[in-house]
Amino acid sequence: MFSHIMVGANDIQESKKFYDAILGALGCEPGVIDEKGRCFYFTATGIFAITKPIDGNPASNGNGSTVGFAAKDPAEADAWHAAGLANGGVSCEDAPGIRESGLGKLYLAYLRDPSGNKVCALHRVE
Numbered sequence: 603m604f605s606h607i608m609v610g611a612n613d614i615q616e617s618k619k620f621y622d623a624i625l626g627a628l629g630c631e632p633g634v635i636d637e638k639g640r641c642f643y644f645t646a647t648g649i650f651a652i653t654k655p656i657d658g659n660p661a662s663n664g665n666g667s668t669v670g671f672a673a674k675d676p677a678e679a680d681a682w683h684a685a686g687l688a689n690g691g692v693s694c695e696d697a698p699g700i701r702e703s704g705l706g707k708l709y710l711a712y713l714r715d716p717s718g719n720k721v722c723a724l725h726r727v728e
Contacts, residue, residue, distance in 0.1 A: 606649035607669055609719045610661030614641055616690060616716045617652045623685040624713070624721070625650070628671055628678060663718035670722045676700075676709045679723040683711035690716040700727060 611617035618641045622632045625643055633641040633652070640653040650669070655661055673679035676698075683698050691713040698711035707727035714720055 604648055606651060608640075608651040608653055609669060609715070609717070610655045611641075611652040611715075611717045611719075612654070612661045613716065614639055614652060614654065617641070620686060620689045620691055620715050621650070621652060623689040624682050624691070624723075625671070627682040627685040628673060628723070661717045661719075663714070663720060668712075668720045668722050670724045673709070673711075673723040673725040676725055676727075679709055679711045679725050682723040683713060686713040686715075686721075691721075694720060695722075698723075 614635070618633050618635070621641070621643065626632065630643055630645060633643045635641050640651055643650040671682070673682060680698055687693060693712070694714050695712035699709065701708050701710050709725040709727055711723045712720060
């Protein structure tokens with residue numbers, strides 16, 4: 603469904619350190635900086651990117667927005683969360699764990715990145 607997701611960042615290097623850590627915990631390669639200073643993470647299923655806003659204003663998080671990353675199991679989601687906390691992220695929502703929803707049981711871990719964007723690691727519990 604999605605080709606890519608891009609979020610704003612005020613400090614690309616600080617955000618790259620954060621995303622290299624959390625996405626590395628999910629098995630992704632470190633991000634690649636392009637000639638415009640944007641950072642891209644390429645996978646077989648899509649692209650995630652960080653950029654300074656084109657309009658020159660500071661990056662700000664979208665109220666109600668969350669970018670979710672797939673985790674293969676709860677341990678990987680926990681490693682993702684720990685890597686984020688160790689690299690400039692801030693825990694938000696409830697502690698990592700199972701949530702009941704209309705979609706079944708989900709193991710979720712939430713963070714705010716260095717620019718305030720809300721990100722999540724999600725594993726669907728069988």
